Amino acid sequence: MSTYNAPLQDIRFALHEVLGAEALFARLGFNEATRDIVDAVLEESARFTETVLAPLNRVGDEVGCSYDKATGAVTTPPGFKEAYAQFVDGGWSGLASPVEFGGQGMPHLAAIPLKEMIDAANLAWGNFPLLSHGATEALLHHGQAWQQEVFLKPLVDGRWTGTMCLTEPHCGTDLGLLRTRAVPRDDGSHAISGTKIFITAGEHDFTDNIVHLVLARLPDAPAGSKGISMFIVPKLRMDRDGNVGERNGVRCGALEHKMGIHGSATCVMNFDDAQGWLIGEPNKGLMAMFTMMNTARLAVGLQGLGLADRAYQNALRYSRERLQMRSLSGTKFPDKPADPIIVHPDVRRMLLTQKALVEGGRLLGYHAASLVDVIAASGDAEERTQADALLGFLTPITKACLTEWGVECTYHALQCFGGHGYIAEHGMEQLARDARITTLYEGTTGIQALDLMGRKTMQLQGAGLRVFLGIVEAFCKAYENDEGLREFVEPLRASAGEWQALTQAIGKRAMADADEIGAAAYDYLFYSGYMALAYWWARSVAAADASSQPQAFKDAKRETARFYFTRILPRTLVHKAAIESGAAPLMAMDANHFDS
Amino acid sequence: MSTYNAPLQDIRFALHEVLGAEALFARLGFNEATRDIVDAVLEESARFTETVLAPLNRVGDEVGCSYDKATGAVTTPPGFKEAYAQFVDGGWSGLASPVEFGGQGMPHLAAIPLKEMIDAANLAWGNFPLLSHGATEALLHHGQAWQQEVFLKPLVDGRWTGTMCLTEPHCGTDLGLLRTRAVPRDDGSHAISGTKIFITAGEHDFTDNIVHLVLARLPDAPAGSKGISMFIVPKLRMDRDGNVGERNGVRCGALEHKMGIHGSATCVMNFDDAQGWLIGEPNKGLMAMFTMMNTARLAVGLQGLGLADRAYQNALRYSRERLQMRSLSGTKFPDKPADPIIVHPDVRRMLLTQKALVEGGRLLGYHAASLVDVIAASGDAEERTQADALLGFLTPITKACLTEWGVECTYHALQCFGGHGYIAEHGMEQLARDARITTLYEGTTGIQALDLMGRKTMQLQGAGLRVFLGIVEAFCKAYENDEGLREFVEPLRASAGEWQALTQAIGKRAMADADEIGAAAYDYLFYSGYMALAYWWARSVAAADASSQPQAFKDAKRETARFYFTRILPRTLVHKAAIESGAAPLMAMDANHFDS
Missing domain, CATH: 1.20.120 (Four Helix Bundle (Hemerythrin (Met), subunit A))
Known part of the structure; x- marks a missing residue:
């Protein structure tokens, strides 16, 4: 089985010695985020992910999520639910969310190592809390006061989780084609009907309620992408005063069978006159969704990084233990029956490729995270403008490169194991299968490339x-x-x-x-x-x-x-x-x- | 589900118009292998693989092989056994084997398209007959007359299958470390004891008998790779007259759980005082094994090619059907709600990469196969020497490149499907998982590279x-x-x-x-x-x-x-x-x- 140890030395190096986090946080007014506090968060993040999440990675793959056709309920793998309860109890859910909504108010850059560690320890589990952040962002930026009061606080403290419901069977990249309908009701809500697919954490047993952010069309919306609105559709109906009502008209219709991330519930979601609340302006839903999506894209980049790091750690251990052949330039360990394979140049080529992409990639990802903080908290308008342009430019690069390098690194790591890498018990093939989703969801690599070249470079x-x-x-x-x-x-x-x-x-x-x-x-x-x-x-x-x-x-x-x-x-x-x-x-x- | 159509037009082009197969076969004395006969073989190969094997590819993955601990028996996926019976009845097993041992005597080059088609249609199934060819080669080149009589004919006609038992838990690449023992017995046989792992088709329900070619050490063999001998160990004991005896001391101890090729039985094989017959010279087993292995390496290269081709066909179909976005250079299909994704340059990049690697790779693989024929049948000693040097040089290139390109092409093909590629029902992720073994077994890519650079280039x-x-x-x-x-x-x-x-x-x-x-x-x-x-x-x-x-x-x-x-x-x-x-x-x- 593959193991995981949070690479604290390199993470601290990246934060403190390369990115100068302490001075940055002080300058941006994150007064709580002293070096001591940040280091304590790192230590605790490591402990939680290494001891609680990492041991559940394999059972998540082997058992996966299961679906009950009769009730539409989804059961997560053994231990997942309990780990989530620990996550919420530990206050991890709102680490970088605003204090006024119950978060810890830490800078994004101080929270991003936790994200990397979660992804490395257990990517499938990490997908459940992941999209709560997207929903949180959408509510923070576009939600009305009552929506924030009712929906935001439980998302921040982790009592509920969120989803992003975009894709439909005939459209993923091209959301202009979507067909889900939203019909206004007398009480100011809308009746949402349609089918969404590939909905991560669309249904599960972690929490009572789930907050779906759904893209749909109003009755007289213009055709194409300019006629899309965003709605909040909770699993349990909510009124404006926060009273929980009965079950809403949304139900999981099936779980997808996937190459990897078996522990992550990838749902077909059927909306049937479900109660939905418009969030943001009518017909401006795609814009609002893109706000969420940029954060999600950076987060998926971190997934590639986390998996690459875990793969590298295990390949390195194996390359030091596995004895096979002698070094061509002369025996290096005469007391052993053969030399450890790390003596061979080609094994070193694979290891160093991983090391270079992981440690360099960490800075790429963390730097992007630091820009989020600058944009949110800098008092200098010019600095904010520049950071915004830079983050826009770096987001597709970070998402695409970290995920493609994640695939590449898990490939090399598996290859270091030889035939043993193909066998499930070593855990390397799971990392390779899990990594494979990251270049696809939240926009394929080709879509990131178009965003970079067309929008972020040519248009801007x-x-x-x-x-x-x-x-x-x-x-x-x-x-x-x-x-x-x-x-x-x-x-x-x-x-x-x-x-x-x-x-x-x-x-x-x-x-x-x-x-x-x-x-x-x-x-x-x-x-x-x-x-x-x-x-x-x-x-x-x-x-x-x-x-x-x-x-x-x-x-x-x-x-x-x-x-x-x-x-x-x-x-x-x-x-x-x-x-x-x-x-x-x-x-x-x-x-x-x-x-x- | 992914589909498969044998690419007959390009295969004929490769054979006839690029490689000039007809003239070559005539010159080498393969008088039966006229263009008409070769084309008829291609047509029938296509029919068999498309209609019998391809439909079993998914059930092979989903159901896989199962193992009965009590008896050590292995049950293959539904339909696999019946397909093998059709394969044997059709005379496919010995297509390129010598007529004197019951084969069809066709040139290797005329048989290699069947190999490609089998691998594309159902790689896991193809692994059962695959290693019979290796055992056949070893018996042809190193077997005594009685061994050929008793073991070779049933292997050629497919009544039995063969295996290559090399790897042990602590050694794969470095066979010098192997520990399996062979103790001489009074009847001229040897008692073989030890454990072998990763044995493809080590146990199954296709045939009554299985012929294992096993590497082991004689009692006073020198240490390292110069003390390895090769033995024939049948599942059912055989005497020199071909009388079938009782069950031999060899038993499958477990099946490996793998990333892919679930339909292929990858066995742990335990030998416990099993009756084995020395084949070739004592302590020269590694040499004999390398003879087999070169053929096996070309065969694995073809696996990469077959999977790449199947992946490409499906990616191409999907790219023509899937409507998403408009071409940046102007709408191409105004009557449709969006353009098919094949209009987008980046999708074309992925498709053309596959096309270039598949069609070019086909010539690389087929050319190598033609050299096998030249070496075996040319009357010109100088031509044989040159072909031998060239084949030695091209074998690691063909194995490593075709398999790495297989991984690459299945990657691009899956990527063309977007998120749908990650879902099992489309069959693309199975192709990617199946392809992943090919860069590992029969010598990893790194080992091929060392063989090319060290042995085939520097030493020679x-x-x-x-x-x-x-x-x-x-x-x-x-x-x-x-x-x-x-x-x-x-x-x-x-x-x-x-x-x-x-x-x-x-x-x-x-x-x-x-x-x-x-x-x-x-x-x-x-x-x-x-x-x-x-x-x-x-x-x-x-x-x-x-x-x-x-x-x-x-x-x-x-x-x-x-x-x-x-x-x-x-x-x-x-x-x-x-x-x-x-x-x-x-x-x-x-x-x-x-x-x-």
Whole structure:
């Protein structure tokens, strides 16, 4: 079975020594979030996830959720419900939610390590509280006072959970096609009818009530995406005074059978004249939903990171224990029947790839989380504007890269185990199956790429990219005379220039042919992701050198950075070649000629 | 559910128009293998695999094999046994086996499409007859006359099946560590005792008898890999006259629970004073096993190809049916509520990647199969020597690339389905899970890379590479003045030169440090694979142009080749950079410093 130990040393390094969390929190007015408090939260997060959630990861996969056709009830795997009760009792649910609604008011950046640890310990379990955050965000930003009073507090303290009901059988990406109807009623509520699919935590046995945020069409709504409104549909009817009524007209119709995350309830939800309350403006539901979705996209990125880290830890342990063959450059452990496989260069290639993507990816994800705090709490309007542009730019990169790297890392980790990796008892194949959902939900990688290239880069004229390039250039300037960092600063600066030039070239081509955007999108996204990681690896070396970390830690950061710059960053060469080849090689073939 | 249609048009193109099978077979003396006969075999292979095997693919996954602890018996999924009876009745088992032992005597190249189709239709089922071929090879090359008489004929006609029993719990790659013992008995047989794991088709209900080829140590065998002998251990004891005796001391102890290929019985096999017959020379068992293993490695490569093709077919169908969003360059299907997703450049990127890897990979695999025929049947000693060197060089490339591309293509295909790809009912996630074993068994990708770089390139001084480069250069020379092929011939020639230079550079570095071999191996293998495919794509365009295929087929080959040269071949840039970075970035870190 795979094990999990929260990587506290690297998490603390990321927060305190690279991102300067303490000073940031003080500046933003998070007075409670001192270093001592943050470190105590980390310790307790580690204890909870390692001892309560991680041991339930395998039973969640083996037993899964079950569905009772007669009642529509969903039973979660053994232990899941009890773990959730501990989560609520421990006050974890509202860690980063506003104090006025019962939360702990911690900054987002201080709460994000808990998220990473939950995902690493037990991704399927983590999906139940996950979407409460989305619902919380929607209610905070768009809810009326009575809606906040009635629905927000129980979501924040975890007494209830939330869902996002978007997808329908014939539409996922293209929500403009959705058909669920909302008919106004005399009491100011609406009758919601339709079928939603792929609803995470749509039904379960953790809590009495579940708050569904549902996209639907009002009777005379315009066609397409401009005619979508958002509604709150609780499992138990609620009046405006918070009185709980009878069961609402919403019911789980089936559970999906999936490749992984068996412990997570993925529901078909049937709405039949269910009582729903409009939230936000009529026909502006898609906008409201996108607010939630950006947070959810960062959260899914963290899922990829968590799984990658757990996979890496286990691959590393196995590579140190498994004895097989002798090192080609001479026996390293003559007292053993064979050398541990970590002596072999190709095993090291797989391990270092994981280490570089996990530790670099952590900074990518945590930095994005810190921007959420800046946007919410900075007193400087210009800083907020810049952070907003940067976060918009980094969100699709973070979501897509961390999840694709999650798939890649779980792949390498399984491969380190050889044939044993394919066997369920080692737990590596579960990590690979679980990771596979992350590149699909909350917008596939292709959709993230289009968001980055089309909306965040072309439409916004590279505003976010400019902010990021400014950060990179400031770093390069600060270290341009540093001998020890030259090996990283020089290629970083050169690549940053290339990145900018590529962006402009795509923009030019896109003016002649809009398909150039779609043709470049995927490769532009990964080019950007590897560039961002190059920056974080260079900064990690600088931060480690300046820190009081042990020499072994400093050495490991430098050696991993070297591996990254020589063995991973060259992936940008392929993405550059693909971008430069343009749309023609993709678009030339007649759709009827693809068959073999 | 995923469907399967044998891609007969492209298979015929590969055999007849690219590889010139008819002329080759005639030259090698396979007089039965006329074009008509070969085409008839293809048609019947398609019918059998599409109508008998493909419909059982999902039940194989869902029900899997089951194990009876009391008797050690294994029950295969519903329908599997009956399908095997049809396979045997149809004479498919010995299609490429010698006529004198009851086979059909067809060339290997004419039989390999059946293999691809079986793997695409039902990989798990295909694993039962698969290793009979390995046992057949071992008996043909190393068996005594009575052993061939008693064991070979029932294997060829499919009445019995075979296994390869190599791996033990503590050793897979490093067979020198194995512990299974063989003690001589008075009747000339040996008593075999030990435990083997990961034994494909070690026990099942298809046939009465199962012939295990087992690696074990004689009492005074030298330590390590030079003290391993091979034994025939039938499930039912046999005397030298072919009389069936009682149950032998071999028993399935458990079935493994795996990520995929649930319909394939992966057994723990316990040998307890089992009657075994030495095959080949004492202590030369590893050599004999490698003979079998090379065939098995090509066969596993074909598994990757088959799965990739099936995945592609389904992704293509879905991409034409699924309506979602409008094309960025303007609505393409105004009469539909949205455009089919095949209009989007990023979906085309995923589809064309699959098409390029599948159709190019088919030629890589089929060409290797043709070399088996040349080695077996050519009258020209020099041709046989060259074919042998080339096959040795191409075997690890074919195994590793076709299986890694199988994983990649099933990944892209699933991704084309979006969230629906993650749901079992569409069948795409099964293909991804099934594909995942292929990069592990019969030697992981890392082991293939070491075999290529260490043994087939360094030790044999590039003999196989030279033959392949000769073929490439002859092709380039033949077409150097062809305007229509220039766009492929020029980059092919340039890359071939670079390939040669890289090989020499690695050789030089390896003289100073043997770890340079392991450090370059993985990237050298993929560099070689993409080079080989560049050659096959250039040749495919030339062959299509020269053929009487419809213009749409010719266009599609040329357009896919363009996609390959502009979007896939640049992957060599990353592999080149990795090779040139050498061993240092991999070897610098202390094994104790990898933790985060």
